[in-house]
Amino acid sequence: MSSPGDEQHASGPNQPRDVRAVGTAVDRLTVSWVWEQGTGLPVDRFEVELGPPRGAVEWQRDDVPGSARQYTAANLVPSTTYEVRVRSVRDVTGPDGSVTSYASPWTDPVTGQTLREGAGAGCPVWPVDMTCCKDWPTDPGQWTDRHRDAVERATEILRVLTGGKYGPCAVKVRPCSPDCPQQVPLGTPWWQWDTLSTGEATWITPVLEGGRWFNRMCGCTGPCGCGPMCRYTLPWESAGVCQVKIDGQVIPKDPANGWSENGTRVYLHRPDGGCFPDCNRLDLPDTEPGTWSITYWRGRPPTALGIAAVSKLACEIYRDDCGDSSCRTPKGVKLMSADGYTFESEPPKNLADRLSRYPADVQDFVALYNPSGLTQAPLVVSPDVEWPEFEPADPGTVCPPW
Structure with a gap:
């Protein structure tokens, strides 16, 4: 000390x-x-x-x-x-x-x-600017659980309304290699094709090469392809790579002897020119030999408009929870009395109707970045590409701020 x-x-x-x-x-x-x-x-x-x-x-x-x-x-x-x-x-x-x-x-x-008990570490809350929110402490150290809960709820609402496009979440991807070049030699007896104990071969496996289908006897085990891969393109957009593991070991971020990133691409750099392992044993956890994984922030960081939107929404949620009478009157109200406490509104009929009840910054942000109201980001699937497996990020994984 x-x-x-x-x-x-x-x-x-x-x-x-x-x-x-x-x-x-x-x-x-x-x-x-x-x-x-x-x-x-x-x-x-x-x-x-x-x-x-x-x-x-x-x-x-x-x-x-x-x-x-x-x-x-x-x-x-x-x-x-x-x-x-x-x-x-x-x-x-x-x-x-x-x-x-x-x-x-x-x-x-x-x-x-630090996160509060019960908060999801995989999807951190968005940055907020609560300067204009009445009675909201400017020092986060003075926030109560009610303040933090309002920010978490506002973050979750905007993440969903943008189809998961904004608000990075830490996920782990287990990639599959695209090819299967290590073939069992012709003439090998069939009873030697499936040598799972030695990890040298598997049964005949369908392989796509340039859009053509081949039945090959692959030279690696597990439910994944095999083949050299020195560069991997992450699925979806990345706000930064957290960790790369090979054979259960964490590889340092080092352009000379480790890995580097450029947008959604992750490069492996070895003095001997080595690449990611030919085989990725998806039937084993990534703490075991023969496996590799990449943990990264999936999604885009919120823009300035997104930060303004989550700040306004968090303020509204906090005021509503506290019974603040200065809360903005939501759209959709068709009958309201002052002293008689009469309040009547129409239930939202669709997403557009529901959006109309949020602050203007929220409406602008969602209309600009998710105008079609998609529930998730578009995804293109091709039979030529092996789709990786996703897992939640391991607890305690070190992720740089996005």
Whole structure:
């Protein structure tokens, strides 16, 4: 434990920038940052400090390797806002073996909030701007469960109204390779085709190549194809890749010896030119050898209009729950009295009628980005393409903020 007033060293490495903190579980907060060496010293490690908001004296400090650009703090309190700051450190060993540390200044504190109990970590709430919502605290640390519940409900409504297109959710995809080049040699006895114990062959399998159907004896087991794949295109739109696993091991994000991403494409980089495994054993969990998976944010981050819409909707939900008489009168009302408490409205007949009862920003956002009222994003299916399996993201998976 240390105090925020620790000594700073002006001759240290460059200061990190673009620090962000986002709750990824009820007891976890993922911190990410950007660091460039420039003309400064190289970095050996980063120091990440977490502390309760509003000027607490004691902070929790952890060291992170200099190659890292994100860190997940665990064992935190659910539904709690923490302040976070980061600095870079260079450790220099002298002739006598003593170590002198040179540190950059701390970054300005940013805040992040762990999820509340029962909240879905796979689909985080959207950012909100509640400045114009009467009696809504500007400091998230002062929000009550009623405030957080209103934001979660508003987020879910807009995610559904846009057909799941907006509001990224963390999902794990188990891809299938497209081809089946490892064929059993001609003349092999039929009783040797199905050598599941050695993982060398399976029964005759239909394979599509260039739109033509071939019956092949594949050289890998499990209900999936096989073949080299060094680049994989993610289904649907991606707001960022969280994790790549091969043979049960997490592969680092490294363009020299790991993986990189460009939009919906994920590239594997190996010094020996190796690709993703030829076979992906979908009959086994991705913690086992012979498997690989990619966890990513599926969907688009909300636009500025989307943030305005979810903020207005959350405010309306909160006011309605609290019985605030200043709530906007919804459209569809055909009879209303002031002091007599008479209220009558027509039930919504369709999606357009239901939308008319939401704030104008909500109507504009949905009309612009889902004008046809689709319940899910369009999907093109081709017999030439093996469709991957989807699973929920594993609890505790580190995902960078989108």
